Amino acid sequence: MPDLDLIIRNARVATASDTFHCDIGIRAGRIALLGEGLPAGLREIDAAGRTVTPGGVDAHCHLDQPMEGPAKMADDFLSGTRSAACGGTTTVIPFAAQAKGESLAAAVQDYHGRAEGKASVDYAFHLIVSDPTPAVLTQELPALIAQGYTSFKVYMTYDDLKLDDGQMLDVLDVARQHGALAMIHAENADCIEWLTKRLEAAGRTAPRWHAHARPMLVEREATHRAISLSQLVDVPILIVHVSGREAIEQIRWARSHGLSVFAETCPQYLFLTAEDLGIDDSYHGARCICSPPPRDKANQQVIWDGLADGLFTVFSSDHAPFTYEGSDGKKPGGEEVAFRHIPNGIPGLETRLSLLYSEGVLGGRITLQKFVELTSTNPAKAYGLHPRKGTIAVGGDADLVVWDERDFTLRNGQLHHAVDYTPYEGMRLKAWPALTLLRGETVWDGQSFTGKAGRGKFLPCGTPTLLPRRS
Ligand code: URP
Ligand code: ZN
Ligand code: ZN
Numbered sequence: 001m002p003d004l005d006l007i008i009r010n011a012r013v014a015t016a017s018d019t020f021h022c023d024i025g026i027r028a029g030r031i032a033l034l035g036e037g038l039p040a041g042l043r044e045i046d047a048a049g050r051t052v053t054p055g056g057v058d059a060h061c062h063l064d065q066p067m068e069g070p071a072k073m074a075d076d077f078l079s080g081t082r083s084a085a086c087g088g089t090t091t092v093i094p095f096a097a098q099a100k101g102e103s104l105a106a107a108v109q110d111y112h113g114r115a116e117g118k119a120s121v122d123y124a125f126h127l128i129v130s131d132p133t134p135a136v137l138t139q140e141l142p143a144l145i146a147q148g149y150t151s152f153k154v155y156m157t158y159d160d161l162k163l164d165d166g167q168m169l170d171v172l173d174v175a176r177q178h179g180a181l182a183m184i185h186a187e188n189a190d191c192i193e194w195l196t197k198r199l200e201a202a203g204r205t206a207p208r209w210h211a212h213a214r215p216m217l218v219e220r221e222a223t224h225r226a227i228s229l230s231q232l233v234d235v236p237i238l239i240v241h242v243s244g245r246e247a248i249e250q251i252r253w254a255r256s257h258g259l260s261v262f263a264e265t266c267p268q269y270l271f272l273t274a275e276d277l278g279i280d281d282s283y284h285g286a287r288c289i290c291s292p293p294p295r296d297k298a299n300q301q302v303i304w305d306g307l308a309d310g311l312f313t314v315f316s317s318d319h320a321p322f323t324y325e326g327s328d329g330k331k332p333g334g335e336e337v338a339f340r341h342i343p344n345g346i347p348g349l350e351t352r353l354s355l356l357y358s359e360g361v362l363g364g365r366i367t368l369q370k371f372v373e374l375t376s377t378n379p380a381k382a383y384g385l386h387p388r389k390g391t392i393a394v395g396g397d398a399d400l401v402v403w404d405e406r407d408f409t410l411r412n413g414q415l416h417h418a419v420d421y422t423p424y425e426g427m428r429l430k431a432w433p434a435l436t437l438l439r440g441e442t443v444w445d446g447q448s449f450t451g452k453a454g455r456g457k458f459l460p461c462g463t464p465t466l467l468p469r470r471s
Helices: 077-086 104-115 134-146 165-178 189-201 209-213 216-233 245-256 283-288 297-308 352-361 368-382
Strands: 006-014 019-027 030-035 043-046 051-054 056-058 089-092 095-097 126-128 151-155 181-185 237-239 261-265 400-409 428-438 441-444
Touching: 006 368, 006 400, 051 056, 051 368, 056 352, 056 368, 077 089, 077 428, 077 441, 089 428, 095 104, 104 126, 104 134, 134 165, 151 165, 165 181, 165 216, 189 209, 189 216, 216 237, 216 245, 245 261, 245 297, 261 297, 297 368, 352 368, 352 428
Parallel strands: 006 043, 006 051, 056 089, 095 126, 126 151, 151 181, 181 237, 237 261
Antiparallel strands: 006 019, 019 030, 051 400, 400 428, 428 441
8 A cells, every 4th residue: 555645643633523533644635544543654744633624615605706897806716715725715616607698608618717727726616597598497507417517596686697486496497307406595686676776865875775775574585485486396495695583584484394495604694793884874884795784793693593503504605805995896996886886795715714613613602513514514515525525534535624723813914815805804713724735735834825726626516415315
């Protein structure tokens, strides 16, 4: 048997089910041995009893996604995956987005061009279906699912992306027939437009009014409708970026009726509130504009409860990177504009794991096992990448994070994205990766990014394995 390329000695290994102490032996980028007192390897790293988790799988992030001008995402695959690696994430799943009138296959081809040669962590693609023409429904989508694009997002809001209920039923039916997972952005577009117009008529256009245009009710209604549509088609769905109590109540209702409704939430709903969009008419709050918007303090606890009790399956960043100062970011054309024209989304790819580890695991709110499940194992299962990704097991990719538990104050200057702010500036955190390994190669050494553009591999996704297979 050839030598091990690398041994991580004295690891406190955490998976979604167990914590145990052992050495991790790595050969050809994969975990070859887990055991005590492994024979010497070509290279060795002493974890010194520190916690080692599987590399993070960020199953909801936006990188270099084409936008309507002047908006442009600050992170492409170069800066976005660098930032992921430095924060402990070794697999990202951003979106190949179909524009209306465009073929889905063309969107996928274009997106591959954006990733190739730039990605420094592994990546798969979700699709965004915005124009479910007969050709998309009967040919393109089934063909792409068979080729390893086994999940797609559909929107119930945003004029350029939204589907009506009939279209939703059509795409859900394709998901059912071909074993894909539909991810749903659930907000009621007409309610948002109606509220936005009323706010504008009253001169209420500062960033903080964004939250008033998208109250919980619009998310609750759309969540219930999405659940009903999926029930009609009899297909599992995953509701993305669930922000709060009212949507959660709908998901609990669905589960209590035996429906396969999965849910994702994100750091912004744990650590931000609507007040971060502003308590007066200053423009600063544009930095925290995202949809659905963050809610109130009490709601943060509801999200924590949902993470701890299994309501949520996946914890993603929804990294949607726009600069604050640039003319292609939160100030389109360099202007302070009405909230409806401010690009939606906040950065979070690099901070996702540290925030949840610090405040969730070390803060005593969730177990270490739950952390691994939410940030790595379940996203890998949901999108057909498990067990190659998402766990620490013999045969799996050696994607590992060694944790350094120490207090520090988060500053945007420490981060590696191309965004000029973090919404979490000044937060006291308790842990950050001391080391990130991608397939056995160090991509973050605790001080610097050590990965290489182009080393990240495209991963075709298999069938989601969160549920038993239907016969
Ligand atoms: O505001 C957000 N969440 N922007 C990103 C796009 C999306 O809907 O996920
Ligand atoms: Zn969305
Ligand atoms: Zn998103």
